[in-house]
Amino acid sequence: MDRQLLYEGKAKKIYQSDTNENHLILSYKNDATAFNGEKKAQFTGKGRLNNEISSLLFQALENKGIPSHFIKRLDSTTQIVQKTDIIPLEVVIRNIATGSITKRLGIEEKTPFDPALAELFYKDDSLGDPLINDEHALYLTDVTGEELTDMKEKARKVNQALTAIFAAIGVRLVDFKLEFGKNKDGEILLSDEVSPDTCRLWDIETNERLDKDVFRQGTGDLITVYEEIFNRLEAQL
Amino acid sequence: MDRQLLYEGKAKKIYQSDTNENHLILSYKNDATAFNGEKKAQFTGKGRLNNEISSLLFQALENKGIPSHFIKRLDSTTQIVQKTDIIPLEVVIRNIATGSITKRLGIEEKTPFDPALAELFYKDDSLGDPLINDEHALYLTDVTGEELTDMKEKARKVNQALTAIFAAIGVRLVDFKLEFGKNKDGEILLSDEVSPDTCRLWDIETNERLDKDVFRQGTGDLITVYEEIFNRLEAQL
Ligand SMILES: Nc1ncnc2c1ncn2[C@@H]1O[C@H](COP(=O)(O)OP(=O)(O)O)[C@@H](O)[C@H]1O
Numbered sequence: 080m081d082r083q084l085l086y087e088g089k090a091k092k093i094y095q096s097d098t099n100e101n102h103l104i105l106s107y108k109n110d111a112t113a114f115n116g117e118k119k120a121q122f123t124g125k126g127r128l129n130n131e132i133s134s135l136l137f138q139a140l141e142n143k144g145i146p147s148h149f150i151k152r153l154d155s156t157t158q159i160v161q162k163t164d165i166i167p168l169e170v171v172i173r174n175i176a177t178g179s180i181t182k183r184l185g186i187e188e189k190t191p192f193d194p195a196l197a198e199l200f201y202k203d204d205s206l207g208d209p210l211i212n213d214e215h216a217l218y219l220t221d222v223t224g225e226e227l228t229d230m231k232e233k234a235r236k237v238n239q240a241l242t243a244i245f246a247a248i249g250v251r252l253v254d255f256k257l258e259f260g261k262n263k264d265g266e267i268l269l270s271d272e273v274s275p276d277t278c279r280l281w282d283i284e285t286n287e288r289l290d291k292d293v294f295r296q297g298t299g300d301l302i303t304v305y306e307e308i309f310n311r312l313e314a315q316l
Numbered sequence: 317m318d319r320q321l322l323y324e325g326k327a328k329k330i331y332q333s334d335t336n337e338n339h340l341i342l343s344y345k346n347d348a349t350a351f352n353g354e355k356k357a358q359f360t361g362k363g364r365l366n367n368e369i370s371s372l373l374f375q376a377l378e379n380k381g382i383p384s385h386f387i388k389r390l391d392s393t394t395q396i397v398q399k400t401d402i403i404p405l406e407v408v409i410r411n412i413a414t415g416s417i418t419k420r421l422g423i424e425e426k427t428p429f430d431p432a433l434a435e436l437f438y439k440d441d442s443l444g445d446p447l448i449n450d451e452h453a454l455y456l457t458d459v460t461g462e463e464l465t466d467m468k469e470k471a472r473k474v475n476q477a478l479t480a481i482f483a484a485i486g487v488r489l490v491d492f493k494l495e496f497g498k499n500k501d502g503e504i505l506l507s508d509e510v511s512p513d514t515c516r517l518w519d520i521e522t523n524e525r526l527d528k529d530v531f532r533q534g535t536g537d538l539i540t541v542y543e544e545i546f547n548r549l550e551a552q553l
């Protein structure tokens with residue numbers, strides 16, 4: 080197929096669909112990056128696993144009444160999505176303190192947040208995706224205050240839904256990052272991916288890390304744990 | 317006098333008033349610190365100038381209907397204030413981009429913000445006073461959402477008032493940091509200080525820095541510029 084490559088990111092290639100101008104094809108890559116691209120590696124099978132996992136999760140969210148850009152899985156490494164105008168904000172929801180927030184704010188590892196904490200980061204690699212507040216977001220992007228509220232509410236709904244989905248497979252949803260975009264109708268739509276690259280997932284029984292932290296921290300085999308998440312999800316969903 | 321020293325900070329000593337248990341005596345020191353205490357020096361006259369300037373400014377704010385902890389100037393380096401339970405948040409209001417925000421968010425120096433940007437920092441030297449969002453503030457401190465809104469509204473009123481006060485003496489109020497505390501009646505009250513240590517002040521004509529940046533950046537004599545601010549304020553107020 081002669082697809083036009085629109086953009087290559089760290090984890091995915093984005094192609095224009097040749098049958099619908101409002102559709103894109105997301106092709107998940109085998110690359111893993113961490114620490115704003117400083118640590119890099121390739122893992123055969125990663126693109127497939129993330130495509131399968133995010134396809135299953137977007138479908139499960141849809142079934143729970145949470146729409147996203149996801150249209151359908153195309154093949155093992157690609158999916159068709161609605162084209163959106165990505166808002167350059169990362170919405171992070173934290174159920175349990177781990178990673179950057181513990182050092183940044185002096186919060187002890189594994190402290191639960193109830194209600195979950197929402198954070199915004201400005202999606203800009205050259206600035207290292209800095210933490211921002213709502214006023215920064217309004218200044219730096221085109222979103223309105225209402226849209227920002229909408230994004231955060233949607234992120235909290237995703238949190239509820241994903242928490243239940245993962246609990247059903249014996250996994251604790253510790254935190255995750257979402258991206259939103261505006262579709263052609265101006266609607267704010269959950270976009271990008273939901274995968275072990277973008278979620279922290281701990282086995283409920285053993286606390287084993289089943290996400291990209293095994294790569295970040297060099298504490299385990301990425302493919303083994305992503306495969307574990309995929310197998311459990313596939314058996315459940 | 318046999319005052320009890322309650323606390324010594326980087327810029328002030330706090331004594332218990334011996335005549336009123338709800339009053340404190342703030343004694344302004346000659347120390348200047350920057351970059352979270354990494355750069356330090358002493359300037360004879362600084363304590364006097366900051367006490368005089370903040371006394372004049374708190375009084376001027378009061379005259380414009382903005383109450384604060386300030387009760388009265390006691391002598392050249394001290395003032396009497398209401399004791400408050402300080403909320404460990406720094407409220408920063410920015411009218412013009414300069415300093416940390418330009419690097420943090422890639423915003424060009426001297427970009428005006430309209431409306432002014434409000435930022436919260438968690439007052440914790442060991443963490444380097446990190447930028448936080450509202451949800452962090454609710455998690456990390458005892459403030460409620462309503463109190464946070466109240467603090468930000470008060471900070472914006474202070475901005476309007478101070479902008480006018482400084483404009484009248486040919487000075488542009490670029491940005492500033494406020495602290496709030498709860499007094500014995502549970503009221504959120506502007507506390508701490510308002511001085512060239514905590515405000516960025518640029519001469520409207522020449523853009524000359526008339527604040528602690530001359531010390532931070534080693535570009536001028538601190539006492540000369542603080543004296544300039546004091547003289548202009550005293551002539552005007
Ligand atoms: N539905 C969509 N429409 C347009 N762009 C999207 C959509 N979903 C995700 N993207 C964007 O695709 C790009 C590639 O993804 P990725 O490789 O994860 O990039 P990054 O290096 O920014 O993490 C990202 O900029 C992401 O925001």
Ligand SMILES: Nc1ncnc2c1ncn2[C@@H]1O[C@H](COP(=O)(O)OP(=O)(O)O)[C@@H](O)[C@H]1O
Pocket residue numbers: 323324325326327328329330340385397398399400401402495497507508509
């Ligand atoms: N009205 C007040 N009641 C109680 N504490 C106050 C009041 N105003 C200011 N403070 C506190 O006095 C302390 C000393 O001030 P300062 O030397 O500027 O401290 P810092 O080193 O934290 O900047 C600070 O912790 C400040 O928050």
Ligand SMILES: [Mg+2]
Pocket residue numbers: 088089090
């Ligand atoms: Mg990405």
Ligand SMILES: [Mg+2]
Pocket residue numbers: 325326327
């Ligand atoms: Mg201080």
